[in-house]
Amino acid sequence: MTHRIAVIAGDGIGTEVIPEGLRALEAAAKRFNIDLDCQTFEFGSCDYYLEHGKMLPDDWFEQLKDFDALFYGAVGWPEKVPDHISLWGSLLQFRRQFDQYINLRPCKLMPGIKSPLAGRQPGDIDFYVVRENTEGEYSSVGGKMFEGTDREVVIQDTVMTRTGIDRVLKYAFDLAQTRPRKKLTSATKSNGISITMPYWDERVEAMAKGYPEIAVDKFHIDILTANFVLHPDWFDVVVGSNLFGDILSDLGPACTGTIGIAPSANINPEGKFPSLFEPVHGSAPDIAGKGIANPIGQIWSGAMMLEHLGHQEAADAMLKAIEAVLASGDQGVLTPDVGGQGTTESLGRAIAEKI
Amino acid sequence: MTHRIAVIAGDGIGTEVIPEGLRALEAAAKRFNIDLDCQTFEFGSCDYYLEHGKMLPDDWFEQLKDFDALFYGAVGWPEKVPDHISLWGSLLQFRRQFDQYINLRPCKLMPGIKSPLAGRQPGDIDFYVVRENTEGEYSSVGGKMFEGTDREVVIQDTVMTRTGIDRVLKYAFDLAQTRPRKKLTSATKSNGISITMPYWDERVEAMAKGYPEIAVDKFHIDILTANFVLHPDWFDVVVGSNLFGDILSDLGPACTGTIGIAPSANINPEGKFPSLFEPVHGSAPDIAGKGIANPIGQIWSGAMMLEHLGHQEAADAMLKAIEAVLASGDQGVLTPDVGGQGTTESLGRAIAEKI
Numbered sequence: 072m073t074h075r076i077a078v079i080a081g082d083g084i085g086t087e088v089i090p091e092g093l094r095a096l097e098a099a100a101k102r103f104n105i106d107l108d109c110q111t112f113e114f115g116s117c118d119y120y121l122e123h124g125k126m127l128p129d130d131w132f133e134q135l136k137d138f139d140a141l142f143y144g145a146v147g148w149p150e151k152v153p154d155h156i157s158l159w160g161s162l163l164q165f166r167r168q169f170d171q172y173i174n175l176r177p178c179k180l181m182p183g184i185k186s187p188l189a190g191r192q193p194g195d196i197d198f199y200v201v202r203e204n205t206e207g208e209y210s211s212v213g214g215k216m217f218e219g220t221d222r223e224v225v226i227q228d229t230v231m232t233r234t235g236i237d238r239v240l241k242y243a244f245d246l247a248q249t250r251p252r253k254k255l256t257s258a259t260k261s262n263g264i265s266i267t268m269p270y271w272d273e274r275v276e277a278m279a280k281g282y283p284e285i286a287v288d289k290f291h292i293d294i295l296t297a298n299f300v301l302h303p304d305w306f307d308v309v310v311g312s313n314l315f316g317d318i319l320s321d322l323g324p325a326c327t328g329t330i331g332i333a334p335s336a337n338i339n340p341e342g343k344f345p346s347l348f349e350p351v352h353g354s355a356p357d358i359a360g361k362g363i364a365n366p367i368g369q370i371w372s373g374a375m376m377l378e379h380l381g382h383q384e385a386a387d388a389m390l391k392a393i394e395a396v397l398a399s400g401d402q403g404v405l406t407p408d409v410g411g412q413g414t415t416e417s418l419g420r421a422i423a424e425k426i
Numbered sequence: 427m428t429h430r431i432a433v434i435a436g437d438g439i440g441t442e443v444i445p446e447g448l449r450a451l452e453a454a455a456k457r458f459n460i461d462l463d464c465q466t467f468e469f470g471s472c473d474y475y476l477e478h479g480k481m482l483p484d485d486w487f488e489q490l491k492d493f494d495a496l497f498y499g500a501v502g503w504p505e506k507v508p509d510h511i512s513l514w515g516s517l518l519q520f521r522r523q524f525d526q527y528i529n530l531r532p533c534k535l536m537p538g539i540k541s542p543l544a545g546r547q548p549g550d551i552d553f554y555v556v557r558e559n560t561e562g563e564y565s566s567v568g569g570k571m572f573e574g575t576d577r578e579v580v581i582q583d584t585v586m587t588r589t590g591i592d593r594v595l596k597y598a599f600d601l602a603q604t605r606p607r608k609k610l611t612s613a614t615k616s617n618g619i620s621i622t623m624p625y626w627d628e629r630v631e632a633m634a635k636g637y638p639e640i641a642v643d644k645f646h647i648d649i650l651t652a653n654f655v656l657h658p659d660w661f662d663v664v665v666g667s668n669l670f671g672d673i674l675s676d677l678g679p680a681c682t683g684t685i686g687i688a689p690s691a692n693i694n695p696e697g698k699f700p701s702l703f704e705p706v707h708g709s710a711p712d713i714a715g716k717g718i719a720n721p722i723g724q725i726w727s728g729a730m731m732l733e734h735l736g737h738q739e740a741a742d743a744m745l746k747a748i749e750a751v752l753a754s755g756d757q758g759v760l761t762p763d764v765g766g767q768g769t770t771e772s773l774g775r776a777i778a779e780k781i
């Protein structure tokens with residue numbers, strides 16, 4: 072059985088880490104006898120926008136919908152195209168149109184990586200952020216009035232549906248079931264955001280009734296970010312709205328040393344549409360073109376993709392290879408962000424060889 | 427000239443730290459010959475709600491509006507009253523009705539306090555969060571539809587006005603002017619929140635034109651929280667919307683060791699209405715009644731109040747006393763959260779004596 076993978080590198084360091092992601096995937100495919108058919112697409116980048124006046128061709132949905140997965144780099148280059156145009160024109164389209172309503176992001180302190188938190192060792196930080204990925208604060212409803220005057224006002228609606236909340240909660244509770252600690256933390260802000268967030272809390276309570284073996288707690292997002300820093304060991308599975316999940320899944324990886332290595336999966340659990348796998352980091356215009364971007368986020372995203380496609384063993388091997396190369400501390404191989412003098416390519420090659 | 431201060435202790439540890447805040451204020455008033463007339467109010471607590479069915483009497487505005495300042499503990503006790511009712515019925519009313527549109531929160535690593543961030547020393551972290559305090563994501567517009575069905579949907583409007591944004595930006599830029607580094611960081615999320623946040627960015631750019639000597643940058647809130655952990659030394663004055671400011675002003679103090687000691691000022695800069703001074707921490711039902719709450723957040727808020735009332739010298743003396751007692755490391759005096767075996771009272775007395 073062949074898995075058809077659409078590859079979209081996007082902008083900036085996206086174009087640099089994608090080749091290393093593919094190198095590692097090929098190594099894993101070879102070792103575990105997996106048949107991957109990767110097809111590269113040029114659209115979904117700011118350069119494409121500058122040429123075509125849009126981020127994606129009109130028939131992107133048709134072109135991509137029958138792939139088994141999307142392997143995605145990073146998009147955005149504010150000097151070329153404003154972020155809200157490039158992102159809403161690409162990544163956020165995929166998430167919404169392909170109903171990738173789960174954004175799953177592991178936060179794990181890896182061997183060889185120094186946490187910015189004092190005294191934390193690998194094993195101390197190991198949790199998942201499960202983020203709602205299609206609705207909530209990322210809304211397309213709203214507008215501006217009294218433009219150009221002192222009365223100018225902008226309004227944007229946060230929209231949450233029972234369907235949207237319940238399905239992400241179900242996924243998070245199910246995930247918590249598979250974990251030894253069986254713990255779920257809900258991110259809320261029902262003391263300040265007085266309409267949507269109390270509703271979110273209600274749905275968490277309702278869902279919890281069906282999972283009596285899960286220990287459930289909740290924190291307001293302000294103190295929750297504080298607790299990520301003060302008590303990262305408290306967390307097992309953390310579930311949040313689109314915005315809160317976004318924040319927590321950058322902060323969590325930062326607590327594990329570098330967001331350069333964090334992966335993510337945008338999942339349509341029913342498999343009706345392709346899921347999308349991408350590093351948490353962005354296109355990083357500041358270091359683009361230098362060949363020093365850390366490719367681990369991309370490679371690890373590839374591992375999540377193989378897991379999603381049913382190849383758990385291959386995914387484990389990829390993760391072990393990442394851990395082994397990080398633990399080696401080999402300065403000539405590691406990229407500068409993790410203390411080495413190596414390049415995107417040297418690190419990518421070392422991991423592919425280990426696989 | 428007498429300063430009339432309304433004192434509202436609220437719930438939980440609010441009632442425990444307020445007396446120590448007052449003790450320190452009295453000491454400072456005595457030493458610097460300041461005439462403070464403090465009047466205590468029972469309303470604004472969940473117990474008041476249980477008795478009266480509301481958090482505040484109908485004439486609270488009349489009762490409080492002529493005070494020079496409000497000295498406020500903490501409110502909320504979810505087992506008695508849901509948070510969104512207790513908070514919207516009290517603190518959030520004050521902020522909005524008294525047009526306290528600035529929420530100012532220093533994040534400063536103090537001597538004797540261990541930062542959870544590896545290798546950070548006092549002096550490394552020293553910035554202000556300036557938070558918009560009356561509009562934005564904390565909105566009272568929205569509702570629920572299709573209740574009780576699978577189609578159930580909740581909507582809440584984020585509302586931002588040019589007036590509301592510009593005045594908080596102006597305050598933040600003015601504050602940055604007074605600081606040696608003259609640096610301002612704006613919290614945004616214009617890549618995902620595509621209507622309100624690009625507008626916020628626009629207003630920042632417009633305001634920046636009037637302050638050519640200020641170095642301005644912006645980060646999306648997700649990576650900004652990561653940078654608080656990875657590079658807290660980057661920041662000088664950070665300005666954000668109501669929600670983003672809320673998050674950053676818990677996370678910032680967490681990076682400085684304990685949110686138990688962080689103060690805040692809710693300011694109406696024009697002095698048309700009283701400003702409100704309160705610790706960043708909440709009512710902490712889990713440790714309430716044990717007499718171990720750290721009173722420094724309350725005392726430091728008192729210092730901010732004296733500064734606001736024009737008594738800079740007295741405010742400085744209070745802050746120095748806090749620093750001296752913290753630096754002493756006296757286990758018998760310090761509360762457990764900062765490594766001692768003392769009580770709220772022992773720590774409060776020690777600071778008052780130093781003043």
Ligand SMILES: CC(C)[C@H](C(=O)O)[C@@H](O)C(=O)O
Nearest residue numbers: 262263293502513672706708
């Ligand atoms: C209690 C809550 C409503 C409040 C807020 O979110 O503003 C608090 O977190 C704060 O920061 O003062």
Ligand SMILES: CC(C)[C@H](C(=O)O)[C@@H](O)C(=O)O
Nearest residue numbers: 147158317351353617618648
């Ligand atoms: C680029 C941006 C729109 C995106 C988001 O906010 O979802 C990114 O931060 C992410 O987390 O994938």
